[in-house]
Amino acid sequence: MRPSVEQIWDWLDTIPDPEIPVITLTDLGIIRDVAWEDNSCVVTVTPTYSGCPATSIINLEIETALRGHGLEDIRLKRQLSPAWTTDWMTQRGREKLENYGIAPPQPAGGPDKCPNCASSNVEKLSQFGSTPCKAQWRCKDCLEPFDYFKCI
């Protein structure tokens, strides 16, 4: 008996993002589809950034997790379009990011508040951060620098 697509989604929902392990791959919104094609389990994944070095690790993590659940015939499909957007991040993912100290993406293009003290008195330090998906900001009240998850 092969597992249902829903079951596979549940398994994928437990795989942490390799660079921000506090959220899962499904929180990030990069898994676009799970389907059975004949006897192959096909997982469609979209990259966050075209040069994101985590892409191959993410594919490896998916394959390892599904093999751990007994699946053998696994195919990973890359999908570029529609291009990934932070709108696909789950609400749960946003909350987990904020609790972890990373300000979640905002349509306004910058964090609405400091993830440490909730002050809205924040300033941008750099448009880029420690990974392609983040920028560096600083809180002018508690003076803590923090990562902001870029909105794209």
Added chain:
Amino acid sequence: MEAKFEALLRLGDNALILGHRVSEWCGHAPVLEEDIALANTALDLLGQTNLWLEYAGEVEGKGRSADDLAFLRDAWDFRNVLLVELPNGDFGQTILRQFLFDAFNLLNLRALTGSSDPRIAEIAEKAAKEAAYHVDRSSGTVIGLGDGTDESHRRMQDALNLLYPYAMELFITDEVDAEMAKAGVIPSPDTLKAEYDALVNGVIAEATLEKPEAHFGHRGAGKTGKMHTEHLGHLLTQMQWLQRAYPGNAW
């Protein structure tokens, strides 16, 4: 040689060679934030390279991968414009070159999202988002440095005088461009010039810089592969060092 393969090499090689140049700053930028920003920009460009050259290899149909095309060709096979292979110069020169390229890249990628080739359209859709972010940063930094101190202003003006004529190669069109434009695959670069001028002139003015007379064109020597500067060969000795020293080695 097939026009689409040639055109894809131009897209991929511009991103590859600029990405490599920008990555040379890693660990050397004037401040940590800029170091990280430059490395991230290089990373985006290398990601775009991978998508373009992977497709180029498929179109060519000889089984060459993106890595094969990046690491196993020599200078005369590269199709990048001369602008991107020039040495970095100082930080201001690097940022100015970035802006002159980013502005073209963004307009070109946005136009490519309407390509009649769906693969090109989807790569462009992905890359255009990154390019928009790059323009945002490079234009802001050009303005900050141009309209900055006397020294930063002087250096930015020198960089513009040097680089602006090179940027004009981006708009030279040849028979490859004409064939691609006719098939609706890639817009003819000269059709992007008016929008490019509007964007670049605005930023240059805000940066209190003066556009030099660019009366001499570079006649498309880089994009056709007819002639590169000596700098490309030196760059390749670094970039391709591993494959040259240990042919066929893989991770």
